[in-house]
Structures are given as structure tokens and as C-alpha cells.
Amino acid sequence: MWSYIGKRLVVAVPILFGLSVIVFAMMAMIPGDPATAILGSYATPENIARLNRQLGLDQPLVQQYFTWLGNLLQGDLGRSYALNRPVADEVFERFGATLVLAGSALLLCAVLGLIAGIAAAVRQFGWTDRVVTFLVLVGISTPSFWLGLLLIMLFAVQLRWLPASGMFAIYGGGDLPDLLAHLAMPAVTLAVVATAVIARLTRAAMLEVLRQDYIRTARAKGLSERRVVYWHAFKAALVAVIPVIGIQAGFVLGGAVYIETVFQWPGIGRMLVNAIATRDLLLVQGGVLVVAASYVLFNLLADVAQTLVDPRLR
Amino acid sequence: MSWALEAEGLTRTFGGGRTLLGRRRPAVHAVQGADLAVREGETLGVVGESGCGKSTLARMLVGLDRPTEGTISIGGQDTAEPARGDRRALARRVQYVFQDPVASLNPRKTIRQTLEAPMRRLLGLDAAARRQRLAELMAAVSLREEFLDRYPHEFSGGQAQRIGIARALAADARVIVLDEPVSALDVSVQAQVLNLLDRLKREFGLTYVFISHDLSVIESVCDRVAVMYFGRIVELGTARELFARPRHPYTALLMRSAPTPGGRRIEAEAEPAELPDPLNPPAGCAFASRCPRADATCRDRRPPLEPNGGSLAACWHPLDATAPAGADLGDHG
């Protein structure tokens, strides 16, 4: 068990390394000269050459990469020229907000998806099943950014129950109820697609498991139907569902880009969109790197959880 | 005497080697040092229980798997040497019949497409020649020609196995390796296929290597038999001699374990039978831990396959050749 977790951790290192290579290569591929971008097109060639030397851009690419990686490992992600502050500071500040949003969405979709999927599988072909199946289809067909707009129109504009945007009220906010009120709509919106996907997969996994021979054995032993379905079948289905929850974490983290834009949530997604628009590439690089790394770590957790459930993987 | 197929020192190891960090990777010896020779026109049976390496052996004989060590020659030509380039030459000499007849047919191809492939690729027959050969083949395996344009899912297991046999015949190979050809079939269909194989052998002068776990099937179709245990041949002899007077205690155990309708009671070992750990094989005879005749020699030194009476047996303490089957196995069962 522990040796397996150790092995997974070791495997995560090359993935993180590969990740950094890709991110670095993407930035290196961008046409145009950063020095020109920073100094403007009227800069003298001498100034550009000096800046290039300062930035290390006259070095070979591999050298540049390792310098960059060294800085990265020391927490130095460079400086955002648009915001004029260290990228690391900005990224981690924003990342906290994204974690709150994505974390609650993930919790929501895992719980709701599992419940809906199991309910549908247990009542296969019944009304619950039909309703869940239909809602799943609606869920995966709805553009989340549009759903967010509809929710704002309904709950913020029409009913005035919830605030339309932001993370905290500008005046007098900052406590937990305030956060929850601001969080409710974006978290739900963000969770919709993932809930649908998890529900659909849970249903399929449960149905698959319920047809297995060992379920017949459990019934032949005289176990109660409740124990058969909610213990024997559920545990086996969970093995298939856990990796999907891991993958959905990626969709939720990525989907946060839309939701943060719609709800003006001060997270890393909105920061990225703005950074792309202003061509603040170091900020894009830092943001992508941090979110991707956290996703790798989350998938590691999902792997470990799956191993805990399934002894065959040890 | 001419040998249709000879194998010497065949060994197949899975895994092994070293990891990037130089640590030794576990290796499993599926087949170790198997020597086999099949006479032209005979049926050699290979019998053993699951995990004994008989299927790996069969796959090596037809070139579906490459031996880690050892040589195979068919019709006097070494097949291992030019293996890559000469696959087709090999396939013209030796063919294979699979255990699961339905799985061995591509579900999206008609029987005609499946049977024509070897004629086109291996024999280079033109359309007219193929048509004629198809008709002959279908007649040989007693299937109606109208089946040619159907898909595999429309056939029963027995019919599918006839098609599998027809495909093996299509390339005009003289040696056919049959890997558990009737195990997946119902008993009434088994007999049909066994009788068909017998007839084809006589009609086309074929040589068979017949792999099975079923002693009674092996006894009824084979001229000579090799018994495998844990990757090695432990006994080899004519079917008549081997079944009448088994020398290796394992062969005797197999025979006493097989139930026969209305026959004598089977006997079973007292201790639950477990194979040795393949990652950590014993130094001596692999059967020693289950054998009532085993002593220190058996556990320390591996017995070679040596002539014993009319058969070859790999045993330090072979059973008495004069005693009837299975009588001399201590107070077991």
C-alpha cells in the first residue's frame, strides 16, 4: 500500500517535469520578441540587446529552461508587467479564491452525482431513472456560461435573493454567510456538467456491477437487498467512479474560467482571461502552471483513494 | 524416419531483464528446455494443467511467440533464424487451430474473406483457383458452401471450429498445431470435431500437435504424448505405454484424478495442491512438494528427461514399469 503511494508520487515527478517543459516550450514558441514587447517598438537595438542579456534570452533554449526551472523551484515565477507585481503573489492570491469555488463545486458534483446515479440504477427503467437520465442530458448540453447568466437573471435580478457577482460584499461583507451567498450560484453552475457526467457514469457502473456474478453470490448468501446494493455493488462501482471524479476535477478547474468571468469571481480563471487579453504572458504561464500542478496532485489523491478501495491495484 | 517438426531446448521467459535503475525484474519461465520431435503423420499430444506452459509452447511452434532460447525446425528448416522475413514461409508449413473458435474469427468479416486471406497472401492463388479451393475446403470440413457469405455470429461453436480448421487447411500446411481445439465445445459437438480431425489427417496426410488438458481426449487421438508440469516436459512416450504404465508420479496422479463414467473411484491428494511460486521456482523437481516419493535429492537436483522403460521420464524415483497404472504411489488418497 505505502509502497504503491510512494511509487505514484515518484511517477508524478516526471509528469510535473513534463508539464513545466510544455509550459515553457509554449511560451518560447510565441512569435515576437519579449524585449520589444516590453520596451516598445521604438527601443534602440542596444537597449533590446541589453534587456535580452538581462533576461537571459541570449542563452541557448535549454539553458534558459533550467534557469527558469531553478527560479520556479524557488517560487520565482517572474514579474507581471501589466500588474507590476510578482507573478507568484498574484497567482497564489487568486488561486485561493479558485480553490474555494472549485472545491465546493467538486464536493457538490461528487455527492449529487453519486446519489443521482445510484438512485437511477436502483430504479432502472423507472421514473427516477428517466428523470435522472433526462437531467443528465440537459446538464451536459447546457453551456455553463449561459446557465450562469440565466441564474443571475432569476436569482439576482428578478428575485434578488443572491448577489450577482463577486466573492464578498463590498461593504460589511467578509464573513462566512456572505461568502456562501456569493458562492451559491457560481458553485452550482460550475458543478452542473460534472454532476451530470458523474451521475451518468455512476449509473452505468452500478448497472454493470449489479450484473456481476459476485452480486448473485451475495444474494445467494441471503444478504439483504440493501446490503447487496449499497455495500457490495456500491463499493465495486466506486472503483470505476473515483478516477472519473479525478478527471472531473480538471473540468471543474478549467470550467472555473467561464464561471469566474460570468460571476466576476476574483479567481485565477478570470485572471488568465485578462492576462491573455493583455498578452501578460508570464502571468499566463504562472497561472497555468499552478493550476495544472494542483490538478496533478488531485489526481494523485484520486489514485490513492482508488487503491484504498481496490486491493487488486496494490 | 523423417521429422515433421523438431524443437530443441525451447525456453520462453516472460519479464526479466533489469529496470532503469538496474534492479532485477522478476522473470517467469513459462516453458523451460523443452525438447520435442514429431514424426511425419503422427499426432503428438501435449497434456498438462493450467499454467504448465503448454499453450506458450504451442504458440512458439507456429511463430506466434518467439522462444527466448532454443530452436524449432519444421521439415528440416530452422524457423527461428530468418523468422521475421520468413513468416509466410513458416505459415505455409505450420498452422494453428484456436481454443475459442468464435473468438478466432473476425466478427466483421465473412467466412469467405477469412478463408481467402491465407490463399491470397500465402499461396498467391488467383480468384478462380481460390473459388475452387474454397469449395474443396468447405466440403472437407462438411459445411455447406452457402455459409461462405455469412458472418461468424451466425454460427454455433462447432461450426465455427470447423471454419477454424478449414482456415488452417487453407494454407496447405502439413503440420497443424491444435490448441485445446474441443475444450470450448459441448461434448456432443466435441465428438463431431474429433472425428473430423481424424478424417482430415488421413485424407491430407497431416501431422498434428494436439494440446489439451483432457487426458481421455489425448489418449483417444494421440500416438505419442508429452506431459508437462510447471514449464517442463516431465514424461514423454507412446500413448499406449504412457497411459498403461506411467513412470512419472505426476502422470499417475493426473490419471487417478480423472473421473470416468462408471469407472473406479478417483483418488485425490490429501493436501490442497498448489503450484510452486513461478517467481521463485524450486531448485529441484517442481513436483517434489506434492510427490509422496520425493526425498532430499528431488528437492535439490532437477531430474533430467531420461529413457525409462519405453518412455522418457524426468524423475529420480520413477514408478515401477511393471506395475499397473497408479498402483505404486504410496498410501495416498
Added chain:
Amino acid sequence: MVSLALGRRSAAAASGRPSPFRLLVANRLSALGLAVLVAIAALAVLTPLLPLPDPDVTDPAQRLLRPGAEGALLGTDHLGRDILSRLLWGTRVSILVGLSATAIAALAGSLIGLVAGYAGGATDSVLMRGIDLVMAFPYILLALGIVAVLGPGLLNALYAIAIVNVPFFARNIRGITLGLARREFVDAARLSGASHPAVLFGEVLPNVLPTIVVTMSTTVGWMILETAGLSFLGLGAQPPQADLGSMLGEGRKLLFTAPHVSVIPGLMIFALVMSINLVGDGIRDVLDPRLKSGALAAPGAATAVRRDTIPDAPAPGPVLAVDGLRTEFRTGDRVYKAVGGVDLTLAPGERVGLVGESGSGKSVTALSLLRLVPTPPGTITGGRVTIGGDDQLAASDEALRRLRGGRVAYVFQDPLTTLHPLFTVGDQVMEAVRAHQPLSARAARARAIELLERVQIPSAAARFDAYPHELSGGMRQRVCIAMALANDPELIVADEPTTALDVTVQAQVLKLLRSLSEERGSAVLFITHDFGVVSELCDRVAVMYAGRIVEIGPTAEVLAAPAHPYTAKLIDCVPVLGQPERRLDAIEGLPPAVDRLPEGCAFAERCPFAEARCRDGDISLDNLSGDPLSGDPLSGDRAARCVKPLWGEA
């Protein structure tokens, strides 16, 4: 070519199998989706021909008109552009972009998946590690990164979405290919002289194609959504070009003043994607063979019972009395009479073998006893199963549960699939104990270890915590037997318990079953296809053919002098150890399909002695002595279902 196609179509028509399109339309939701999709697609195709204003011409005087305004059916946006026109042109763009992205992703991903799955080894490792790297990025984030590099624009968004979806195809297709590449038909093609590319594209690809199509149809909608998303963020279509996402993005700023500007394009995206997904689901159902014939239905706790007539209660005494048991499987409009009226009685402590070939109904009979036949598609349609004096086909769920693993226990065929892979074997035995006895965990554990010892598992206490995959086949079957013994059953139903085992292990398991049944006095109903095994273990034997018992009697007598021609043939067609010269007397032909049983004797078609009266009316199971059947298991009666048995009175 033409004649071939025609031939195939007529063959399909003759066999009554509806065409895939028919099947798709038969699914009402998919049909609805298809209708909506066709309508949207038609509008998109015809857009250039429709009398619409130019989508990009601004008219500030006419800005933000509400839907229904004159000259602008769906109103206008903040620049006074006609929304209907922009919507249709935008839909065109979105569909085109979605389809192109899907095509690119499918082509690249499938190719990677095919090669990785087929080649295996280092090629597979390298390709899949690359795919893993791409997947290490949260989905949209990678697309954002790519757009950041390439710069905003519709085409770049298309590339980004396509690249991001490549891993999805690659993984899916690799999985399928991996499974196919290990299949025997691939080996067979190699032996037919096919080169690797020929095998990959000639043999494997045709089997993978349905999966590719299904994956495409289920991802098109998703890709349309995602490209719309990038446009929504301003990273896709650039003004003045309209696609659905950019219209929505522009409308967002007017959410409070003119909601229709954003609601309408959103609605269109939703309708488009929803209809595509509905059709995609339909295509998946049609192309995925597992879904055909309702195979995906999960069975309920007990087989459905719908009996027309219920036989009277039998005389007390037997541990099991089966009377006129009928079990049917219904798929579509076909009815498979798997068990067509079985009568069987077991005395306490008696061991009876139920012998037959596959499809004879022997296993279904065994499973029907405690209603373990999956419903759907199974239904018990007649008869009575009396255990402990009660008709258990009428028992409540709770009474049935107490019976299962209590009075009657099962041992199944494949001990690897019949044990739960995620629980230790000890837990599973313990569970069987506690389902029927109110024991503490400690006491149940002790009892479970005792049971494991009783089935001669070495170092039982240590094996208690082993998982099934850590044990050999023989050991697993011992665990299953321990589970069956947990509550000292009166009857053990063993469904081919040694078929998956090696012969030396089978010998041990048979010996164990025999000694346990003798020791505890449990009756055994032993289902098998092997007369050798029956003669080893069973006092009596019943032979089944096409869903009915055709002969029954004491084992030694039946084997020595079978009365039914089928029994005789079945004995004669099996080679017997020690009799190599015996000629195998094969039974020609195949058993009849149980959905089209002939009238009269089901074996008549293959029987060398059949005559006209064999094919007429219902043939009863008669006592060969000429007396009426006593129904008493201990009477030693021999009976056969034959109008002219090989011996005895007809």
C-alpha cells in the same frame, strides 16, 4: 458489388432485424433529437439563400430592438444588427467549427490509439505518456494556453479544442484496440500471412470503427460547447464575425438591459447540443451490441414469478420437491423456454446429478429454485418449488432471503468471478454467517475461520485476510464451499463447481464435497456436463435436453443401461480414459433453439430411431417398469421421456 449489397439487405430483411436507422428512430427521444438537429442543420445550410439582412451591418438607430419588432424577428443587438441573421450565420459557423474539431481530434486521437494499442511495449508507453502529459492539464486550461500562444481567433480556438480532445479519443481507442489485439482472430490473421499494417487496418480497425463513430457522436456537442466557450471569453471568433459563443459574450454586458441578446444565442447552443447529444445517445445504443436485447438491464433481487397454474403441495419428506417448473427468457418478441416443465425430488442427504449440454436448462433450473435467475429477461411461468414444506415461488422477499444461504446454499462455477474482488475472503464467509445467525463480529470471525479450516484451507487464520485474487482457483472454490456451509444447509446446489478447475484440483474438491455431504447429511444437487463427475459423486442422475428431464434414475444403472437414445449417445460420444480404441459416436446436428421447440420429442431430429409418433404431441416422463412414477426419490425408479426407449416399457 450491387448484387452483394442487395443480397445483404434482403438477408437482413429476411431475418427480421431492423436497420440501424429504424432502431435509431424507434427511440423516441433520439428521433426528437434527430428532427431538431435536421431542422437546425437545414436552416444553417440554407442561410445564404434566406432573405436575411447582412449579419454584420450595424444600424445604431435600430439598436436593442426587442424580439418581434418589425423587420427584426428576434430583435437587434447593441449595434443594431439583426439577431436572427447573426444567429443563423453564427450557427453555421459553430456547427462547422464543432465538426472540424471533432474530425481532427478523432483522426489524430484514433490513429495514436490504434498504433499504441496494437504495437504495445515501448511505442505504447511513449505515446501514452505523451497523452498523459496533455491530460495532466485541466481541460480548458490547455485550450486557453494554446490560444494564448497562437493568439485569439476562431481557427486557433478550433485547433485548441481539437488538440485538447485528442487524448480522449486516443485513450478510448487504445483501450479497445488493446483488447482486440490480444484476440485470437488477430493471431489468426497473422498466421494467414497478413502484415502488421494489414492486421491493424484490415482486421482491427473495422472492429474499432463503431467505437470511433460513437465517441465522435458523443463529443461533437461537447466540442461545439467548448468552442462557443472560448468565443464567449473573446478568444474565439473575432468581431464582427458572429458565432454563437461570441454573440453570447457580447450579450452578457447587456444582461440587465436587454436579456434577449444573450438568451437567444444560448438557447440555440442548448438546442443544438442537446439534439446532437440525443442523436449521439441513440447512435451509441444502436452500435453498442451490449445494449441490444436488453443485456444491460440489471437483475432485481429475485426472479419474477408469473404462474398460470400452481401444482398442489407434494407429500412432506423430501428436502426439495420441484413440480412442473417452467422458466422463460423474454427478449423482444421471442420467448426462450429455458426450462420447460421440470419435476425433481431430492431426499435428505441424497446427491443428485443434473447433466446436460449448454443450453439444456440445467443451470437455469438450479438458479430458479431460489429465484436467482436474472429478471429481466427471466420469468418463472409455472410450477412449484417446495422447500421445507412451503412453496418458495410464493415466498415473501424476507422468507426467500432467509432460505438463501440458510436451508439452501449455492456453489457456483467460476470461483474468481463469484467472489467479491474487493472484500477479503474471511469477510465474505463471515458475512454469510451473520446474514443468518445473530453472532458478534468476534464470534462470527471465529466461526468463519473454523469453516475455512473445515474446507481444508491451510493456515486458515492467515488466509482470512487474503483477497480472492491472492488465492489459487482451487482455494477460491474452497472458500465458496465454506460460505455455502456457513449455516449447515439441508441442500447444497452446486452449479458446475469444478468445471473451471484443473483435474487434480477437481479431484480434491469432489472429495471434499462428498465427505462434507456425508458428514453433515446435506443433500447435493450437482449440475454438470460430465458423466464422469456424476458417477464419482451422485446417487442419482437426471439428464436434461432442451429444457426438460429426458431420463432419470440411479447413476450406476443409467450409465450401464441408458434408456433414452440421447443419454446413450451422450455417453458414447465422450472418450473414456483407458479405452483409446473406442470409436466416438458423435451426435449429428445441434440441439433445437428453445424459442422454436418442435412438437413432440425435442431430440427426434437427431435421433436414429425417430419415427412419426416421436414428433407428435407431448411426450411424458414415464416409469420404465410400466408402473406409474411414485415421485419418491428413494424408490429407485427409472424413467425416460421417450415413446420407444432402448429398453423397458414404453
